[in-house]
Amino acid sequence: MSSSALPIDRSRRRLGQALGAGAALGVLAGCATRPPASGVRTNGKVLVVGGGFGGATAASYLKRWGGDTVDVTLVERNARFISCPLSNLVLGGSRRIEDLTLGYQGLRTRGVSVLQDEVLDVDPVNRTARLGSGARQQYDQLILSPGIDFLFDEITGFDRRAQDTVLHAWKAGPQTVALRAQLEAMPDGGTFVMSIPKAPYRCPPGPYERVCQVASYFKAHKPRARIVVLDGNPDIVSKKGLFLAAWNGAYKGMIDYRANALVTELDAAGRTVTTELGDRVKGDVINVIPPQRAGDLAARLGLLNANGRWAQVDWMTMRSTAVSDIHVIGDATFAAPAMPKSGHMANQHGKLAAAAIIEQLNGRSPVTPVIANTCYSFVDDRSAMHVASVHQWVADKKTLEPVAGAGGLSGAASELEGQYAFAWARNIWDDMLS
Ligand SMILES: Cc1cc2nc3c(=O)[nH]c(=O)nc-3n(C[C@H](O)[C@H](O)[C@H](O)COP(=O)(O)OP(=O)(O)OC[C@H]3O[C@@H](n4cnc5c(N)ncnc54)[C@H](O)[C@@H]3O)c2cc1C
Numbered sequence: 001m002s003s004s005a006l007p008i009d010r011s012r013r014r015l016g017q018a019l020g021a022g023a024a025l026g027v028l029a030g031c032a033t034r035p036p037a038s039g040v041r042t043n044g045k046v047l048v049v050g051g052g053f054g055g056a057t058a059a060s061y062l063k064r065w066g067g068d069t070v071d072v073t074l075v076e077r078n079a080r081f082i083s084c085p086l087s088n089l090v091l092g093g094s095r096r097i098e099d100l101t102l103g104y105q106g107l108r109t110r111g112v113s114v115l116q117d118e119v120l121d122v123d124p125v126n127r128t129a130r131l132g133s134g135a136r137q138q139y140d141q142l143i144l145s146p147g148i149d150f151l152f153d154e155i156t157g158f159d160r161r162a163q164d165t166v167l168h169a170w171k172a173g174p175q176t177v178a179l180r181a182q183l184e185a186m187p188d189g190g191t192f193v194m195s196i197p198k199a200p201y202r203c204p205p206g207p208y209e210r211v212c213q214v215a216s217y218f219k220a221h222k223p224r225a226r227i228v229v230l231d232g233n234p235d236i237v238s239k240k241g242l243f244l245a246a247w248n249g250a251y252k253g254m255i256d257y258r259a260n261a262l263v264t265e266l267d268a269a270g271r272t273v274t275t276e277l278g279d280r281v282k283g284d285v286i287n288v289i290p291p292q293r294a295g296d297l298a299a300r301l302g303l304l305n306a307n308g309r310w311a312q313v314d315w316m317t318m319r320s321t322a323v324s325d326i327h328v329i330g331d332a333t334f335a336a337p338a339m340p341k342s343g344h345m346a347n348q349h350g351k352l353a354a355a356a357i358i359e360q361l362n363g364r365s366p367v368t369p370v371i372a373n374t375c376y377s378f379v380d381d382r383s384a385m386h387v388a389s390v391h392q393w394v395a396d397k398k399t400l401e402p403v404a405g406a407g408g409l410s411g412a413a414s415e416l417e418g419q420y421a422f423a424w425a426r427n428i429w430d431d432m433l434s
Pocket of ligand 1: 078119147169170331332346
């Protein structure tokens with residue numbers, strides 16, 4: 001790192017490298033930039049809301065690429081980051097939630113002002129955010145990465161009381177730990193019932209990975225237990241052949257998978273769910289993953305212009321197409337073709353938004369994006385498989401589309417890929433939180 005001011009041309013070339021060739025190669029880290037000499041004028045103040053995969057990455061890369069020329073504040077309601085990736089392994093029993101919990105000190109060291117608070121509202125005209133603590137934050141540029149919230153109302157009976165006992169564990173944290181405790185308390189010979197909402201939802205392969213993790217735990221500790229999967233989709237949404245290989249192999253006879261079985265009703269006290277076709281299924285532990293939409297703040301700000309659920313964005317800059325001058329990234333976006341709602345994708349969105357803002361603050365047009373995704377799924381405590389894709393800007397369609405022939409799918413789950421998956425997690429946590 002040198003101490004000279006960030007040279008505009010060099011920084012521009014670096015942005016292009018990180019989002020282009022680097023991303024296409026699946027490189028997580030962008031490139032280190034050099035901080036400008038002291039006394040450099042600040043070009044702008046950027047407020048980032050949400051310190052998950054998208055927001056933390058955006059905050060980090062704004063500083064990496066903008067140095068002292070950009071003032072970055074990150075508002076996150078939680079004191080620490082808890083990773084959804086690997087959280088299914090907590091249910092399987094091979095990881096603890098503490099293993100997936102990290103602090104925001106690295107971002108603070110980089111120069112990001114990290115506030116543990118909640119953004120309640122935003123006034124886009126006066127560029128001000130109102131926080132739960134009563135404070136107000138002025139900004140020049142705003143990035144929202146609020147993740148998802150749940151549409152509990154779409155399932156009759158999934159009221160606040162029911163939510164105390166019927167868990168989703170689809171945001172890693174206390175619910176993950178509580179669901180693991182329910183699994184541990186379940187008698188051998190009991191039934192675990194899991195429901196999957198219609199796509200799009202956060203992490204397409206995540207529910208099927210969860211089935212593997214619960215099956216792995218049952219196989220070792222409750223061999224007479226069984227699993228019923230009620231899938232609201234017409235088929236397994238992701239890595240079908242690879243998941244079926246595990247279910248018909250190591251877990252043969254343990255899993256009753258039912259397609260087109262959308263859960264529309266819940267009787268929490270009776271531990272029973274009902275599908276839209278009227279099938280009633282009773283379990284000892286019920287895990288309902290509810291339908292989802294972009295996080296509440298995005299809804300409150302009128303950003304959900306795709307089916308009232310997701311925020312459409314200009315993929316060149318990640319700006320909302322509903323409210324000008326707000327960038328939306330991560331799961332909250334209405335995905336481009338074949339783009340999953342994943343932590344890896346949110347990380348890439350964060351870099352894209354950071355790059356677009358740095359370019360704008362310097363009076364330049366945005367770089368042409370190429371981004372990539374890799375999602376690993378564990379079938380037991382050590383073997384995993386992946387799906388990968390590359391997405392590039394298609395000018396005439398004004399969107400990102402998958403690059404034919406790039407990316408792919410594992411041939412089979414393996415312990416080697418399990419090691420890659422753990423390394424992927426360590427790398428991406430480091431990339432976003434430092
Ligand atoms: C079980 C499971 C397994 C998964 N496995 C993988 C995997 O292996 N690989 C992968 O790539 N992805 C995986 N995912 C998906 C991944 O977790 C999400 O896609 C990713 O978290 C999306 O990032 P985000 O920034 O959009 O949202 P998040 O990471 O959820 O971050 C949103 C943050 O915003 C904060 N927030 C929201 N509103 C406010 C507000 N008003 N004020 C302040 N803070 C606010 C929240 O507290 C939260 O920390 C998995 C998900 C699950 C549930």
